[in-house]
Amino acid sequence: MQWHPALGFVAAVTPLTLIPGTSFTLVTQQVIAGPRSDGVRTAFSSACGLLVHATFAAVGLSTLVTSSARALTTVKLVGGIYLIWLAVTTWRSARRGAEPTTRRR
CATH class of the missing domain: 1.20.5 (Single alpha-helices involved in coiled-coils or other helix-helix interfaces)
Structure with missing residues (x-):
């Protein structure tokens, strides 16, 4: 097995995973606008959506x-x-x- 393609993929994906995206922005907005529980619910909902997407992709x-x-x-x-x-x-x-x-x- 060649490791060069895998290392290239990791090098390309790592910055994308570290950059805050729309989910982070939405959670931040909810925390600023209201109580912390709104931010927690928003973060949980976002994580559930990602889980559903990953599950569908996996199957x-x-x-x-x-x-x-x-x-x-x-x-x-x-x-x-x-x-x-x-x-x-x-x-x-x-x-x-x-x-x-x-x-x-």
Whole structure:
């Protein structure tokens, strides 16, 4: 086994894993805007999302989606329907005067 490709991969990925991303920014925003528990919940939710993504990738969903146009279309449609549902519920909450994603302080 040649180690050069693995070392090159590690060298390329290490800076990417050390740079704070959108999850870090979101957690920081939640901690600054409210109590620490909001930041903890946001960090936990982000970690759960990454776990789900890694699990699906491990069982081959990523391979299935990249190899099958029909599977990719299905995943896109389900995701689109979910986003539409989120938009409608947020809009309804806003019309009632409630804050849809954060608690009133």
